Amino acid sequence: DADVTQTPRNRITKTGKRIMLECSQTKGHDRMYWYRQDPGLGLRLIYYSFDVKDINKGEISDGYSVSRQAQAKFSLSLESAIPNQTALYFCATSDLYEQYFGPGTRLTVT
């Protein structure tokens, strides 16, 4: 079984809808991250959490929120999706600095 799982793997939604992307990990790591990937731009950090009670904004947090439900679970929400949030979203976990990524969620906002 994969160490980091993401659901859904693909999602198409309409502008203005609320959507939640979920991430679970079995690596026992305290640190979890959400990134977005756009062609030609690499990965950009949206939010990160160093433990269940710790939530921090990353480089591009506007329009997103997160919830750390447990050590193993970290969800990303788009409260009101807009087309420029169409991207590939990755969750990652780490013990310290070596981050391990999930398979990604491809989100399309029409």
Added chain:
Amino acid sequence: GQQLNQSPQSMFIQEGEDVSMNCTSSSIFNTWLWYKQEPGEGPVLLIALYKAGELTSNGRLTAQFGITRKDSFLNISASIPSDVGIYFCAGLSTDTGGFKTIFGAGTRLFVKA
């Protein structure tokens, strides 16, 4: 904000050739990571570097943490078709400004058999 300049953007090489790619920044990092991403998958960690000047190998891959802490390079020797993918560098820093992780835009590698 901080940026990583990763070059080249893409490489088209013949099987058996050696490959070199690098990342540079105007900022100092505590850690450099190199990842490979294949279509439909998340990035997979290849090599982690923690000290300036550190040279680390993983099979045919060798990476170095620059002395200035502002750059890193990745070499792949004797390339094979399964080396095809996008290679990303990532710089991490933890200082009084808090935790930062910055990814390069990636080097897309094509290997012709």
